[in-house]
Amino acid sequence: MNVHDKYKPLTFWERTYLPRIWDGLVITMHHFFRNLWHFILARFGVQREWKGAVTFQYPEIRRLFHPRLRTMHRLTKRDDGTPRCVACMMCETVCPAKCIYIVAGQRPEKEIEKVPVKFDIDLGMCVFCGYCVEACPEDAIRMDTGVIEMASYSRQSLILTKERLLSHVPHPEYYTMRKDLELAAKPVQLRTESEAGVEAH
Amino acid sequence: MAEIGIAVAKILFFVFVFVFGTAALLTWVERKQSAVMQDRIGANRAAILGLRVWGLFHIIADSLKMFFKEDFTPRGAERFLFSIAPGITMFFALVAFAAIPFADKLVVGGREIVMQIANLNVGILYVFAVMSMAVYGVVIGAWASNNNYSLIGGLRASAQMISYEVAIGVSIIGVLMVYQTVDLQELVRAQGALFGGWLPQWGIFYQPLGFLLFLTTGIAETKRIPFDTPEGESEIIGYHLEYSSMRFGMFFLTDLIETVLIACITVTLFLGGWQVPYLLPEGFHFPWGGTWALSNVTVTILQFLGFTLKVSVLLWFMMIIRWTLPRFRYDQVMSLGWKILLPVALANIIITAAVIVFF
Numbered sequence: 001m002n003v004h005d006k007y008k009p010l011t012f013w014e015r016t017y018l019p020r021i022w023d024g025l026v027i028t029m030h031h032f033f034r035n036l037w038h039f040i041l042a043r044f045g046v047q048r049e050w051k052g053a054v055t056f057q058y059p060e061i062r063r064l065f066h067p068r069l070r071t072m073h074r075l076t077k078r079d080d081g082t083p084r085c086v087a088c089m090m091c092e093t094v095c096p097a098k099c100i101y102i103v104a105g106q107r108p109e110k111e112i113e114k115v116p117v118k119f120d121i122d123l124g125m126c127v128f129c130g131y132c133v134e135a136c137p138e139d140a141i142r143m144d145t146g147v148i149e150m151a152s153y154s155r156q157s158l159i160l161t162k163e164r165l166l167s168h169v170p171h172p173e174y175y176t177m178r179k180d181l182e183l184a185a186k187p188v189q190l191r192t193e194s195e196a197g198v199e200a201h
Numbered sequence: 202m203a204e205i206g207i208a209v210a211k212i213l214f215f216v217f218v219f220v221f222g223t224a225a226l227l228t229w230v231e232r233k234q235s236a237v238m239q240d241r242i243g244a245n246r247a248a249i250l251g252l253r254v255w256g257l258f259h260i261i262a263d264s265l266k267m268f269f270k271e272d273f274t275p276r277g278a279e280r281f282l283f284s285i286a287p288g289i290t291m292f293f294a295l296v297a298f299a300a301i302p303f304a305d306k307l308v309v310g311g312r313e314i315v316m317q318i319a320n321l322n323v324g325i326l327y328v329f330a331v332m333s334m335a336v337y338g339v340v341i342g343a344w345a346s347n348n349n350y351s352l353i354g355g356l357r358a359s360a361q362m363i364s365y366e367v368a369i370g371v372s373i374i375g376v377l378m379v380y381q382t383v384d385l386q387e388l389v390r391a392q393g394a395l396f397g398g399w400l401p402q403w404g405i406f407y408q409p410l411g412f413l414l415f416l417t418t419g420i421a422e423t424k425r426i427p428f429d430t431p432e433g434e435s436e437i438i439g440y441h442l443e444y445s446s447m448r449f450g451m452f453f454l455t456d457l458i459e460t461v462l463i464a465c466i467t468v469t470l471f472l473g474g475w476q477v478p479y480l481l482p483e484g485f486h487f488p489w490g491g492t493w494a495l496s497n498v499t500v501t502i503l504q505f506l507g508f509t510l511k512v513s514v515l516l517w518f519m520m521i522i523r524w525t526l527p528r529f530r531y532d533q534v535m536s537l538g539w540k541i542l543l544p545v546a547l548a549n550i551i552i553t554a555a556v557i558v559f560f
Binding site: 053 | 236239241524
């Protein structure tokens with residue numbers, strides 16, 4: 001674009017604003033009537049590729065996460081159900097937010113001497129950097145639960161204890177398998193309610 | 202006694218059912234229409250027994266929320282004025298509906314009832330007098346809040362109202378000259394005649410420029426986008442900055458009531474009011490020769506429905522404008538009002554007068 005075009009004085013019609021306002025109204029009205037038409041079609045059961053809105057009705061329909069998204073932490077277990085964590089303090093050391101508190105304890109077996117007696121993560125301080133997952137030599141902590149709803153009524157309940165961390169399970173169905181970005185497209189996941197309970201409007 | 206009963210019934214129906222109902226629905230329309238325009242769905246979560254009906258219950262949810270929130274009065278506020286200011290604005294916005302004709306005469310038991318709360322012979326002057334009073338509530342509330350930003354909002358509101366009152370007053374004179382009356386009921390009756398036997402003689406066909414000017418200044422009177430400098434939530438929060446709870450709700454609702462009012466006046470002046478094309482008091486008289494006789498009650502109901510339909514279309518259009526245009530800068534609002542709208546409106550009067558005199 002020629003830079004000098006910016007400094008041209010406005011013509012008479014441009015100064016009345018009216019043609020430009022009309023152009024804007026045409027755009028918004030086009031969107032309005034097109035979307036209304038698609039909503040009405042969907043209301044009468046005509047399903048089409050083009051939807052009236054780009055909205056995901058979130059609590060019922062989840063948009064799939066990117067495979068590398070870091071979500072709520074969990075502690076992994078061995079085959080016998082004991083935590084894999086050996087209380088080496090790597091994660092506590094590397095944590096930039098200082099939100100991990102580990103108290104180590106002893107174990108009767110010879111091969112693995114240490115276990116965490118206490119393993120708390122304070123979600124109120126966690127910055128979800130994922131360094132604890134990177135630092136762990138035992139693959140004992142992961143951030144693949146797919147849980148992003150962490151709001152709480154008290155600070156106390158934001159502290160994840162060892163038992164809560166062990167009880168978390170991974171939700172691979174919340175993540176998309178594709179690593180290229182098909183995220184914005186169709187795939188939607190039903191969680192609890194049936195799709196009939198989700199109104200189009 | 203019966204007169205008072207009829208008057209009360211008219212007030213109850215037109216103001217508390219029609220106006221409040223439309224204004225409450227407008228909060229829903231505003232959300233849903235903006236959502237549809239922007240490829241969204243809009244508010245749809247408020248439900249009663251699992252029933253959502255396209256988010257219509259958000260009206261109830263909103264009003265309940267407004268009533269139960271903390272009603273806060275800032276320290277240093279002028280308590281009395283602070284309390285009555287929202288009431289003043291809303292009162293004058295509602296009172297203006299007294300002169301709006303909603304339909305023609307209804308004959309019940311030999312008694313003629315005019316479907317207009319007060320049959321004033323200076324209707325349009327009364328409406329404008331009352332409308333310009335509404336800004337007092339805004340200014341009083343802004344000043345009583347003891348907050349500089351509110352005060353700026355109030356000053357902007359008063360300056361904008363004064364500027365646009367001039368233009369809005371001048372822009373309707375063309376219509377009044379064409380129909381030679383300031384009685385709104387007479388004005389609507391005059392619009393029932395036909396051009397060449399088929400086109401209704403609505404004001405918009407006589408005064409297209411006047412219609413444009415009136416609609417622009419009317420939107421400016423409602424203090425909504427693109428003329429919402431008194432509110433201007435991104436620069437000053439506006440005249441209702443210190444208001445919370447239902448007092449804020451009253452200011453908010455007043456904006457919508459004024460939108461309804463402007464739509465009603467525009468319909469009355471320019472779109473034929475309650476006139477349904479080809480509907481005479483005895484029934485339909487089509488230009489191609491057919492007739493369809495209807496009873497007085499049916500005709501009145503049809504007229505009221507026609508009026509409602511016209512108002513709805515105009516409200517839809519005002520909503521489209523509100524969600525399309527960005528806010529004018531304050532000096533742009535002023536220069537538009539004084540330098541463009543007022544001279545054009547004056548020119549409109551002169552041209553109309555010349556046409557009336559020479560043709």
